[in-house]
Amino acid sequence: MAEISKEQILEALRAVEDPDLHRDIVTLGFVKDVRVCGGNVALRIELTTPACPVKDMLKLQVEKQVRALPGVEQVNIEMTAQVRSRPNPGELIPKVRHVIAVASGKGGVGKSTVAANIAIALAKTGAKVGLLDADIYGPSLPTMMGVRQRPLMKETPAGPKIVPVQAHGVLVMSLGFLLEPDKAVVWRGPMVASAVRQMLGDVLWGEQDYLVVDLPPGTGDAPLSLAQLVPLSGVLVVMTPQLVAQEIANKSVAMFRMLSQNRERPIPILGVVENMSGGPFGSGGAEVAAKQLGVPFLGRIPLDAAICAGGDSGVPVVIGAPESEAACAFYKIASSLAAQVSILQYAQDIEAATGDRTDSQQSMTTET
Numbered sequence: 001m002a003e004i005s006k007e008q009i010l011e012a013l014r015a016v017e018d019p020d021l022h023r024d025i026v027t028l029g030f031v032k033d034v035r036v037c038g039g040n041v042a043l044r045i046e047l048t049t050p051a052c053p054v055k056d057m058l059k060l061q062v063e064k065q066v067r068a069l070p071g072v073e074q075v076n077i078e079m080t081a082q083v084r085s086r087p088n089p090g091e092l093i094p095k096v097r098h099v100i101a102v103a104s105g106k107g108g109v110g111k112s113t114v115a116a117n118i119a120i121a122l123a124k125t126g127a128k129v130g131l132l133d134a135d136i137y138g139p140s141l142p143t144m145m146g147v148r149q150r151p152l153m154k155e156t157p158a159g160p161k162i163v164p165v166q167a168h169g170v171l172v173m174s175l176g177f178l179l180e181p182d183k184a185v186v187w188r189g190p191m192v193a194s195a196v197r198q199m200l201g202d203v204l205w206g207e208q209d210y211l212v213v214d215l216p217p218g219t220g221d222a223p224l225s226l227a228q229l230v231p232l233s234g235v236l237v238v239m240t241p242q243l244v245a246q247e248i249a250n251k252s253v254a255m256f257r258m259l260s261q262n263r264e265r266p267i268p269i270l271g272v273v274e275n276m277s278g279g280p281f282g283s284g285g286a287e288v289a290a291k292q293l294g295v296p297f298l299g300r301i302p303l304d305a306a307i308c309a310g311g312d313s314g315v316p317v318v319i320g321a322p323e324s325e326a327a328c329a330f331y332k333i334a335s336s337l338a339a340q341v342s343i344l345q346y347a348q349d350i351e352a353a354t355g356d357r358t359d360s361q362q363s364m365t366t367e368t
């Protein structure tokens, strides 16, 4: 029998579709290094994020398609990922591929907890992740991430730079490191802008797939500065099930939509998560709010004392109790978040190639 050709394999793989990007994996350019040796076929599937939620399903489908070809005896599939960069990453952090802001309408809804656990979960999948604590009212990430030491300075040709601290596989930088302990600071707009700029441009972030930024609650100067200084890949909004919290969170979404006006590209709301779900305020409220806002709902995180204890001890629940319901919720949300980033990135790539603006981006500009 004639040897199986690469073309036959690619043809068969056109039947495998990425459910998020709605294209087959050959058209998407995911199929790499196809090698055929007798009845043995080896190939590599390169996804757009290591946190891809459908990674295992795609691998199974690829295997099934290739095995069904006559003459194939053995199939070897390697799954890899390459996070694609935004076309214009900005000058301050040129090697950071995606900046994801974590926002909430009001304080205490668990925004920092979500930012920390999601950053670690993304890193656990194999992504390079930085975590920036820009919460001017109470930088809590050093405690949550178990970072006790202050970062070191390093002389570079561009002047002295801050070396972020590594914790749980994530590079951490916090506004808390720049402040003197126990000294109260009254933040004025230009100071906030300059602190945010310093934490981006004066920190040796290096090459990162995702930089997760924990914003202060509300609609103040920090989100504005961040959005002005770097192109944001999008915003994750944290809500609790209470109606009041949702109403305030809606303001946060409205603010990012307002910041999007007069921009070439709107700032996407990547999704909403419901934190402290199942507590005294029930559950499901944030999903309803997401629907009303026309943005993706990415999941619920239960109200769970282990989450709080993990934050206090510096060992977040995704590390301390990785099998728990809470940790699973964080891992699932991190995957969905990475998938949203990939979907939008893909839409931008198509737009750059064809000049067509897709529906997914247009829906981001819809006013509430």
Ligand SMILES: Nc1ncnc2c1ncn2[C@@H]1O[C@H](COP(=O)(O)OP(=O)(O)OP(=O)(O)O)[C@@H](O)[C@H]1O
Pocket: 104, 106, 107, 108, 109, 110, 111, 112, 113, 114, 135, 138, 140, 216, 217, 275, 276, 277, 301, 302, 303, 304, 305, 306, 307, 308, 309, 311, 312
């Ligand atoms: N799902 C949860 N279950 C139990 N406790 C939680 C949960 N999420 C957060 N917490 C706890 O709630 C408190 C507030 O959380 P966190 O500091 O993350 O909120 P925040 O929105 O970032 O607040 P801030 O306004 O100070 O930035 C912390 O003690 C945290 O450990």
